[in-house]
Amino acid sequence: MAYNYVVTAQKPTSVTHSLVGNFTHDNELNLIVAKCTRIEIHMLTPDGLQPMHDVPVYGRIAVMKLYRPAGEKRQLLYVATERLMFCVLAYDQTSGAIATRAMGDLSNTIGRPCEHGLIGEVDPECRLIGSQAYDGLFKVVPMDRAGQLREAFDVRLEELNVVDVKFMHGCATPTICVLYEDTKEARHVKTYEVDVKEKTLRDGPWSQSDVEGGSSLIIPVPAPLGGAIVVGESVIVYLNKDGGNGAGGAIATKSVNVMAHGVVDADGSRYLLSDSTGMLHLLVLVHDRRRVHALKLESLGQTSIASTLSYLDNGVVYVGSAYGDSQLVRLHAQPVRCAADQVPATPDGLTYVECLESFTNLGPIVDFAVVDLDRHGQGQVVTCSGVNKDGSLRVVRNGVGIHERAAIELPGVKGCWSLRRGDASTHPSDTHLVVSFAGETRILAIDDDDELAECEFRGFSANEQTLCVCNVDGGFVVQCVASGVRLVNAADGEPRATWSPPGGATVSVASANRTQALVATTGGSLYSLALGSAALIRETASASLDGKEIACLDCTPLSDPGDAAARLCAVGTWTAEVFLLTMPDLRLVTTSPLGGGGGGVIPRAVLLCSFEGTPHLLAGLGDGALHTFGVDPEAGTLRDGKSLSLGTQPITLRTFRSKGATHVFAGSDRPTVIYGNNGKLIYSNVNLREVLHACPFNCDAFPDSLALASESDLTIGGIDDIQKLHIRTVPLGEQPRRIAHQPETRTYAALTENFDENGYFVRLFDDVTFETLCKFRLEPDEQDSSVISCAFADDPRVYYVVGTGYSLPEEPEPTRGRILVFRAEDGKLQLVAEKEVKGAVYNLNAFNGKLLAGINSKVELFRGGDPVGADGAGGSTYELAKECSHHGHIVALYVAVRGEFIVVGDLMKSVSLLAYKPEESVIEERARDYNANWMTAVDILDDDTYLGAENNFNLFTLRRQSDAATDEERSRLEVVGEYHVGEFVNRFRRGSLVMRLPDQENADVPTLLFGTVSGVIGVLATLPREQFEFLSALQAALNKTVSGVGGLSHDAWRSFQNEHRHRAKDGARGFVDGDLIESFLDLRPEKAREVAAAVKLSVDELTRRVEDLQRLTH
Template sequence: MPISYCVSAKKASVVAESVVGNFTGISGHENVNLIVARGNRIDVQLVSPEGLKNVCEIPIYGTIATIALVKGKRDERHSLVVVTDKMHMAILAYRDGKVVTRVAGSIADTTGRTTDSPCSLAIHRNGLIAIRASEGSVKMIQWESGTDLRHFNVRFDYPNVADFKFIDTGDDNVYRVAFIYDDDHGKHLQFSDLNMQDKEFRTYSRQASIAADSSWLIPVPHPISGVLVLSSNSVLYKSDSNTDGDGSIVPYSCSLLDNTVFACHSIVDASGERFVLADTEGRLLMLLLNIAESSGGHYSVKEIRIDYLGETSIADTINYIDNGVIFIGSRLGDSQLIKLETPSNGATYSVVLETYSNIGPIRDMVMVESDGQPQLVTCSGAEKDGTLRVIRNGIGIDELASVELAGIVGIFPIRLDANYDNYVVVSLADETHVLQITGEELEDVPLLKINTELPTMYAGTLFGPNHSGTLLQVTEKEILLMSSSGLDRSWKPSNGEPISKVAVNAAHGQVIIAARDTVYYLSCHVDEMGGLDIQLVAEKQFEDEIACLDVSNEGDDFTKPATFLVLALWRTFSMQVVQLPNLKSVSEPHFFGGF
């Protein structure tokens, strides 16, 4: 019978979830990570002034349901909580340059009906994890470094729960949750406290009959505390107080919110005064809280305001990173990295810094053939982000670093006392730059005795990896041979003419140069004591100027020195095969009609 073999040609590009925190390094602006969940893998990226840099990719054996960051009391960095759709959970950490599993296990219930809404995950300020995946209960997970997952269920008999969040009361021993549910009398907002001894919820306060389409809760950090309730036409702030005093309930509505369906949100300030919101039409909004402080040190919300920031891809997840930079993760279109700018008129708008291609979801596709190569034409994306895309199998290139230099005429990779190329020599029209490769950064640095005041015709190391400390540079004036030990030698053409062409057999130190109509064959050497030497083996004057030359190994055998070179002359339109080391011409084919 026929057998088919299937393999993924492209990894998933949709963004399901994303979080921002200090995963790969201790807390600080220089160690901020953007962590993106895509189907069955997680991409960890480092936020840098040059943009997002890939750190690692974490494969997950299952479909990711949700992710979150948690930080223990003794931890200097965040750990990553991953929950799959089969209710397997893992807590991952980044240690010594690799991802390690701190704890993992199944948290699935053997009884109970799965909730109609997506799995809800909430994390308390002291590390208690709450997961609502089954009707009638909430699973509480207690975990400390080096221990197994301890979890228990708490009865939760509320129908049609839309959202579920922990409230930041400022007290590590108060486990207060807020949730939206509806019954026969309408939709309600309720605060309940979890009693850890009895393992049950006790009602703290309740706001009955909120907007019928309320669907999102945004916890406001301490000392303001409370929650924001988002609906399609209004925003409601409810403090965590169980009294109806001044500032306990603050409603807000404006024309920007007419028939708005919110998709995601992210906090901007640690104080909780600003939030960015995204809706299902791709609009980006800023929600601002006007905070007042009483004489007793209590904070209250006096006013809510919402401003329009611009239009983005339809967001499924949004993360405020830092310095006005926001990540827009999309399932229906391309993901984006944007920056909030403030023009002279005081308004705020968004500018796209970078776009990350997403070919999903693919609604339809057809195979076509162009120039003998099959390719796919896909109907990708949806709604306003729908596109037609042409996809072919090939080689892709990722940009790791870039430096703006005008007038580049040559570029030479250098591997100096290293296993990989660690320098790049860049020749401009009138000078040379040496760029050091450090991770994913390029830095202009001096290197040995390289002449940076003239353009470089050739630069590279000689004699293979065993002598990677020997460097050759050829400029129009001279040949420079140098080593990492500090020694150097130079050589100049005897006819006083500038060097116009160069060919090098680096493995054996053979250097062929042309100075107008004269060809010089030189041999570079390194003795047992590390001494350097450039020897002139032969020179020959030809009847015309040299147009180009190349030194090659016979039969492409690079274990032996080259035995001939090929050169071409101007005006006569002729090519000569020249024998080494005596520079004797052994063949001279002509090309009628010119090159």
């Protein structure tokens, strides 16, 4: 049985609802945003949006409304979920928390759910809340004058096919406006008054028959005008009882599919409309405050395709999107020049819309690839995201983000150090940057324009390569070069003292701190120097390590953040050893080999540092390996030696401070930040390709920055959170549908749809730069549906294989498709094989040197044939030959393979297990799940356990009963796990977002990643039974301690539910909710103690375990 842990690595990013109002304070304006299962609350400030709360909700948010009953200082938030639970939330200013005012259930035991989902509205006068969840029924929740909710009741609604319902403004009796479709598919508008006392509906003040057939939206108009706007595809009409036969004004539009709307003015004079192309329109009601005379519609400019619009203030609008990035835009009264990627609103290329800020949205993720480009054990995820023009590839990587603040082209850097002009103890900020090259040293400073410029520093040796620079106590600076050591005045650069190695030797490596320097010369001599006292350099000791050449050394004090003098120093030698000596007398304390003694790789950097107060010694080798040791500073001994590979090039090491803690920047071809957490060393990749040297550079212009040198340039960058997901966007301007990676050619192949060109394409990308290398257009009516990279048996070359289907209007499902085999060479796609098939190729898998395809209702196996051509050279083509197939599916949408096993996820018939018999060339069914699940993704956890996702946002696991007693039991897949993830999962992929370290607990735990429509990247880890049982107990303890927002139940939320089954009381089984587990880290101390006591652990130990699991998964 599989024991699974499900956790969110990336929270939902698709915006479904947004509101503006006074929720947290009566004088503060809030923007409230719903993202599927989370509510974000922001405050509007002069500097922009300030995040206040990010609240998880145990449900998918279907309705979100603000309202203010009489007597309330602030507005209340009404939230209803897709499972028909609702709550009323208020902001508690005393505690700064979200409080629950009321909760309830909108569901009925009978009734047919509406196809459009839940509609929920609050009466503008706060007299009742109305909802429609079932055809023919309208549920009413009355409110008294104080806003208290009373007992709900249902009223019968004659119209069965309701499109939209809204409450009208300015009515003495609560009045709803209903847009509906009759049996002849004509659409009409009717109003009803809600009689709360009689619990019934009465005919309202007006109605309108035969509105435009594409009408889909009602916008109620505030008093004093009242009435409603009905928005159709080609006509927008204003309706009111005083408008003459119901119509008060109408305007014809071009065919516009309105996706979202927002109110601009409190009196309802202006409205924003956004269409399916992302064009923003302004709808104006021309009126005299009593009567609407005309409607005007003006195009303003292009934004992301909106799912919600909220007018904030002063012409600023929040554009929430489920199809692309959400935006903060400003509306201009006069047109401005259009951005290059925008569609102009005027013929002369102008727009009224300016984008102020974008908010990243990964949704909808329809496919993704997990790629370990650096072969580091840590994957980066490349997603197919967005819709239509907002389509893009998103590169998601876990690690440290460096934000460039300044950069100059500066090739050949051999080292860099920050420097403070004057006394370092009284100057908190760095002023200069010392950059070393072969044969010279340059000094850079920040000029009046906050730019790096070269300057002079008198007293420094400029025509030698600097080996080390450091501020010294007393207002001095030490510079170590090949000829010796210089001490200069930090204020004016006046030379104060020099030291040269005896016998004309050359200094090869050096290190320094606030009072000491440690230098080594060619031949293996080591010298300890005292600095600064009476402006002198005093040699305190010398030593030789048996004549061994010294490769690197360090004398950083072993304290956090650092004393003035070191008591220990570390030395790495060309014999691949590290020595620990005392300072300042250079007495040998201990030694340790690095990777095999004299035959090992030479160390290039050693560093003494303390993480969380625990001393460590780090040694970076020339092959990218890093050795770490614990240090006992009293005994001078090394312990707990470990080794791991950070890259393939020599490592440099430098400490820096971030958020009050010591971190180490390990520079190489795969730069890494090292820090301590709960007694363990954590390694986070940096979002840069290469950093050879680094140093902290905390100047006034660029506070808390790092100077980072690569082979070609020097960058000043700010450091982001040490561990988080970083997202890079590759705009496509068309919608990506599938993606595959080919390591051998360092490329991606993505299948895209271009709505403007009305065509489907195969696009080849460079896997580093994401430059489009070439584009292959499919035939008319041919849609791409699958792509993989694979090799065929007895053929050393790799291919991209694309599956397609022809979508014809007269066919209910494709009857024809193609399998296309491409070879990627020199940035081009060469078509080498083409196979016509009878249906759409929904999926492809490499299968034991052959090709397995899901084609309509069949699973078919193909083998690569002999090359057609004289010599099988580049001009030859391949033949694909069908070997065998398996029938019996509705549509074989999803297929996963492992060994000889094939797992099929069907459109309607859940999951079936097939097996391939190579000796007989047949595929036969072994077992199936007889539940009716509409599948969205499948995968294989192990030989006997299979994972599925279905369209009601559930995950489930199935087990093959190979040891069952009867054939009937063996032919049935047993459901062993069920979990409501609350997300529409489109794809599972094997891989991890974090680096796995050899000494990490549960480092061998297998993980799957999944991507969803709302932009979630989730992680599913299969755990040992003992750990799963512990986490289940912790989950139960948290459930008793942590209350869900709005009083919603966690067990009910995570219980499996679809049209056929509902186990709200059972909760999940076979799964643990990692999001709930990680919420322990955010508990107040008293709550944390309560939970820890329930699982019989200390708070510290429980925190350590949860953080370890967090690092293991994301």
